[in-house]
Amino acid sequence: MIALLLALVACDVGTVGPSDGGDDQITPGDPPTGDPTGPGGEINADCPLDEATLRAEAWDAVFQPVCASCHQAGGIGATSRLRFVPADSPEGLKANLALAATLAREDVNGESLLWLKPSGAHPAGHGGGDALSARPDAAEALRWFIDWSRGDACEPEAATCDPTTPTTRHLRRLTADELDATWADLLSLPRGRVLLAADPTHHGYDDVAALQITPLQADQIRDAAELAAFDAPLAAIVDCDPLEIGRIACATETIEAFGLRAFRRPLTPSDLDRYLAFWEPIAREEGFEPAIRWTITAILQSPHHLYRPELGVRQPDGSYLLTDWEIASALSYLWWGTMPDAALLADADAGRLRTPAGRQAAVDRLAADGRAHDHLAATVARWIGLGRLPVVGRDAVMFPGLDATVRAAMAGETHAFVRAVAASGGEIGDLLDADYTFRDPVLAAWLSRPLGDAPPDAQGFRRAPLDPGEPGGLLAHAGVLTTWALPSSSSPVQRGLLVRERLMCLPMPPPPPNLDTTPPPVEAGVSTRERYRQHSDDPACSGCHVKIDPIGFVFEGYDAAGRPRATDGGHPIDTSGAVHDTPSSDTTVADLLDLSTHLAGSADVQRCLSRVLVRLGAGHPDAAPLTCAADSLADGHTPGDLPVTAPWQALSLSPWYDRRVGAPLEADTLAAGRRLTLGALPEDSGEWADDVPDGATVTQRTSSDWGNGWCADFDVFNPTDTALAWSVRIPLDGTPYNVWNAAWTDHGDGTHTFVGVAWNQTVQPGATVTFGLCANR
Amino acid sequence: MSLTRRDLLRNSAAALVAGGFVRLLQPTAQANAANGPRRLLVLYGPNGTVHAHWRPQGNPSAYSFAPTSILGPLEPHRQRLIVLDGLNFHNATNHEGGMAAMLTNQGGLGSETRGASLDQVVGAQIGGGYRLRTFELGVHTSAWGGSNQTRMSYAEAGRFLAPDDDPIRAYTRLYGDVGADATAAARRLARRQSVLDLVKAEIGVLRTGLGAEEQAKLDVHLDSLREVERTLTTPTPCSAPPLPVVGDHRHNDAFADVTRAQLELAVAALSCGATPVASVQLSHTVSPSVFSFLGERANHHELSHMSDGQVDGVASFVNCQRWISSQLAWVLDRLDGLPDPAGGTLLDSTLVLFVSEMGDSRMHTCDGVPWVMTGGGAFTEGRWLQLGGEWHGRVLYAIASAMGVPIASFGDATSGTGRPVML
Secondary structure: OOOHHHHOOOOOOOOOOOOOOOOOOOOOOOOOOOOOOOOOOOOOOOOOOOHHHHHHHHHHHHHHHHHOOOOEOOOOOOOOOOOEOOOOOHHHHHHHHHHHHHHHOOEEOOEEHHHHOOOOOOOOOOOOOOOOOOOHHHHHHHHHHHHHHOOOOOOOOOOOOOOOOOOOOOEEEOOHHHHHHHHHHHHOOOOOOOOOOOOEEEOOEEOHHHOOOOHHHHHHHHHHHHHHHHHOOHHHOOOOOHHHHOHHHHHHHHHHHHHHHHHOOOOOHHHHHHHHHHHHHHHHHHOHHHHHHHHHHHHHOOHHHHEEEOOOEEOOOOOEEOOHHHHHHHHHHHHOOOOOOHHHHHHHHOOHHHOHHHHHHHHHHHHHOHHHHHHHHHHHHHHOOHHHOOOOOOOOOOOOOOOHHHHHHHHHHHHHHHHHHHHOOOEHHHHOOOOEEEEOHHHHHHHOOOOOOOOOOOOOOEEEEOOOOOOOOHHHOHHHHHHOOOOOOOOHHHHHHHHHHHHOOOOOOOOOOOOOOOOOOOOOOOOHHHHHHHHHOOHHHHHHHOOOHHHHHHHOOEOOOOOEOOEEOOEEOOOOEEEOOOOOOOEEEOOHHHHHHHHHOOHHHHHHHHHHHHHHHHOOOOOHHHHHHHHHHHHOOOOOOOEOOHHHHHHHHOOOOOEEOOOOOHHHHOOOOOOEEEOOOOOOOOEEOEOOOOOOEEEEEEEEEOOOEEEEEEEEEOOOOOOEEOEEEEEOOOEEEEEEOOEEEEOOOOEEEEEOOOOOOEEOOOOEEEEEEEEEO | OOOOHHHHHHHHHHHHHHHHHHHHHOOOOOOOOOOOOOEEEEEEOOOOEOHHHOOOEEEOOEEEOOOOOOOHHHHHHHHHEEEEEEEEOOOOEHHHHHHHHHOOOOOOOOOOOOOOOHHHHHHHHHOOOOOOOOEEEEEOOOOOOEOOOOOOEEEEOOEEEOOEOOHHHHHHHHHOOOOOOHHHHHHHHHHHHHHHHHHHHHHHHHHHOOOHHHHHHHHHHHHHHHHHHHHHHOOOOOOOOOOOOOOOOOOHHHHHHHHHHHHHHHHHHHHOOOOOEEEEEEOOOOOOOEOHHHOOOOEHHHHHOOOOOOHHHHHHHHHHHHHHHHHHHHHHHHHHOOEOOOOOEHHHHEEEEEEOOOOEHHHOEOOOOOEEEEOOOOOOOOEEEEEEEEEHHHHHHHHHHHOOOOOOEOOOHHHHEOOOOOO
């Protein structure tokens, strides 16, 4: 959404011509006139609905709030086929819905045009971008209207909001921040050891469900892992004396202890064997400690470390329950942004995280810890876009001295403030209308404000009261005002978007093509406000800018470096403004104090932060049950009164949290068998432990071994109470030349898959099937 | 023929053997398509152009780049350049749309190129024997995270690759451990190989228990580890120059220094046969960078939206774009000064492509994108082509074909089939 920050500011050309590109860009036509008999009868004769129902369920639910401001005469969507007329009258409503129904019945690539466009999925794009994903309620209403228009549905069902409905979950790659924090804890090293190339974002936040490891990142992790493993203090890794208890015993103890913390679960026997087998030859060549450090280098690059599964174990009813260890990790990264500590791992080991009381006790402990307050502060900083503060370009002549130290002090103010709110059990409203802030000497000097007498925290910040009438809270923080500004001036557009898009989760569309979006020129004798006002008067622009600029004007009392100012280029400052076209926060305000006070009691802001906290924490940006849970949590409190930690509390304790459903392709992938997968094979062990917690095993019985080759039978055991098809992928010491009772695939990487053949492809409950092979080494 | 992602990788794996062999015979001349360009360098500059200040003066049979125009700094190289005037993106508009379509022509997974960008498609075809199949370098591309706003390289539809914004890291990736003694280096290589073997085996085991959705993640990881492995086992066949000096590479005022360092690395990687495909991305669409080193005070995006009446603002934008042209000129100078062991200079066998994601950015359209390119031995240079609205997908197709990629269309088939007649 940053795309439109500047581009939106003004337009001095009012001509919006038909485009030459998109196939659905049609020159404006007369709006259709509907048959005035029977309000919804001509759209769906089988299910005619009365005017009140249609107005509530379609017009007010989606078309008015999402579409109408652009798709109306004079709006920037007026040249598309969707052009609404005023809907105040029954005739107007009817005409609008008839038009929408026509588009709803039109298919592009098998999907309704009326869905493709506002969801941003149309091949030719949508001038308003993705207008739906931020408004799940509207999306649901639109989906119903489309189905109804097409005769596929009748009356809308009462909105279902069941926050306990499980969804799919993921193998979650640690985010860059999580990985960095984890290494710091794991290795007793300062933060900043591993810096990953920027990951994909989703609505401005890390796309946590979809994170992968690119070639560049794999190389960055490799490099950083080597350095970190060899820089870590030995005491952070090794807690035994190899001379005293023996090298192998000490290596075993070290790998088990470190592995438990790095994998956030106990090592399986095959894990341990694998890493001991890795350690042993290096120890022989280079000695105990270098071998341990190389082993840790490997563990830091292991998929068991870099990803944390929230996949669980399949239950007889086909659902999945997360393991105790997965729950421990989920809680820890949710609350602290880092790995579980020893106490949480002990909770997992004892099965305490499964019981409501045990989970509650763990959550209470996590929430009371300073790490939770720090993590909440970091998350709020992400919400208000402070990540860009260190690098936003600022004119060196106009703002001398705005260096990295000052910017760090600005970020520190917000961090200390949110941490204090969280630590005191504060509410969302407290983030916006506080009568105090925090300053360190650098910030106090930059703002020419007193440092205060309160004792400094570890970072040197002191709590400082504000003067009566002085705006406080996030919107008055120097870092926020600096981030949301232009290199050489304030920016009503940027600051308006901060409030709309970030604080209220109401995204704006990008400016449409073929509209000249030249920004207002800086003219001597004209204030910023006046420049922007002139341009926003253009009807082609005002449809959107009326939602942005009047909010941004309220911040005119601050320059682009976060400092209060009395005049703007010699002009007196007018800080009056207004909030338009929001679900429930419309108002007029006199100044920033007024706006902050108003937003502190805004149901829209409360919902938005609730959603952001729940979605980011759950790693599931668009899961409907979560959005619904976040909304009902927010709506259950007076606006502004929702405690800032409540969304994470609710998420941690929700029935959604520790279970999931299978992914759409998962059943197919696993149709050939359950998860009978094995780690590396210790040469002469009888049984291979598997990585899969469903109890299934494959046991090798070697019948002969002549050095250059071997033959063995393998027993596949099904411990569950259902009959299962089976397949096994295993690494083999050699290449099979004869295989019986199984079909066989060589993956070319040392591993092989064996699948049952006609007579033994199913293993009965509690039974064993056998296949066998001979292989050359 | 349709390439799957696996095919792309498999082609490269096959080429790994062949390429490795060829290189023994001919250090910097891994030939692919006969007589085609052997290297590709893509340079990106943000936010389009103002055509009146970009177009050559004269007519297509007798023209020059006016000294004060955006292309002015390239006048000494006019005879080496093909000016692609009148080139449109098909069905793409605006900043993000243009950025996403720029090197992909919007191919979905169903297209022959599977939505991969030109650099990746070419790298998959010819990069197999090299230390790095492709080398993505950036300047201030990542402060806003990875999105269709900030990325131009796509491995496949929806999966973009972050360029390395840090010249120091990129230097290490290109040259490996510099200055280590041979025994220690060999030992370290063996250890790293053991780590990779272990981790790859773990991923192989882990993935078998997962649904296809999560398996895809691990497949990408595995592919990435194979790239790392190749980097470890394929030394860059040149000695390393001194480490670049750039300060904090993320700082706005470091823009020019980081640009120069990244361009140096790109040229070095190409010239010493460490990669056949390099790209350097200067910022991204809606660039917030302030070209303060030129004395500019507004950010690049803001300047790109100045109307013709705002004479000073347009002059500032032209100033920025001229500087970007001067960077391209520097690259051409460097390539022209380095000999190609196969004969001629590196510029003779390297196709240099300058791209931007929009035409006139004040209109937010992708019509008349200000692209220029060299011929790389395959296309006649020294021309000002009047393309009259030709789809840019055909230029991508022409380049990929010239570099030996066996496809019938690039990205969207409607606009990416066949090469422009004039090119």
